[in-house]
Amino acid sequence: MPFLPTERLRRKHPPSPSGAPDEAPLVLTEKVGGALLLAAVDAKARALGLAPGQKLADARACLPTLVALEHDGDADRRFLERLADAADRYTPLVALEPPEGFVLDITGCAHLFGGEAALRSDLLRRLAGAGLTARAT
Structure with a gap:
């Protein structure tokens, strides 16, 4: 289940019923040293080229609409x-x-x-x- 962490959160907090057709890409972060790194990405974020291990700052530079939450392993x-x-x-x-x-x-x-x-x-x-x-x- 390659997207287990992000899909767990989407199950817990489903998208709003506003009818918005496009959910923002979701990533989960963890602090490593002094940097926030992507610990997990959803399918949409992966399709846009984001991957675990990437710096959150770099990911946001590529994709400003990104939703980033703290990872809970x-x-x-x-x-x-x-x-x-x-x-x-x-x-x-x-x-x-x-x-x-x-x-x-x-x-x-x-x-x-x-x-x-x-x-x-x-x-x-x-x-x-x-x-x-x-x-x-």
């Missing part, structure tokens, strides 16, 4: 843990892969969901329904 971890707990519907063997994912050992379980492809499809559909971008390999 602990909240991201708690959210990831809740997602992993919910994924135990597929298998009792779920391992966290912080900061953005988890691993399912589906050995002996896939047939219960119609096979690996059907299990993957169901998991991705549920995550998408929760407003999360995910990939499964």
Whole structure:
């Protein structure tokens, strides 16, 4: 889930119902030394060329409409843990892969969901329904 931190915040604070068609790009920052760096970016910010590790000042110079919030890694971890707990519907063997994912050992379980492809499809559909971008390999 490459955008887990920003999507967690968007779920918590959905866009206003004003009907504005375009949300501003969102980045999360952390202080490293004396600089504010991007810790996470949303899909829109990534598409515009922003990336974690970039200085916030440089990002704002490129994109003045950028929304920047403080990154809360602990909240991201708690959210990831809740997602992993919910994924135990597929298998009792779920391992966290912080900061953005988890691993399912589906050995002996896939047939219960119609096979690996059907299990993957169901998991991705549920995550998408929760407003999360995910990939499964």
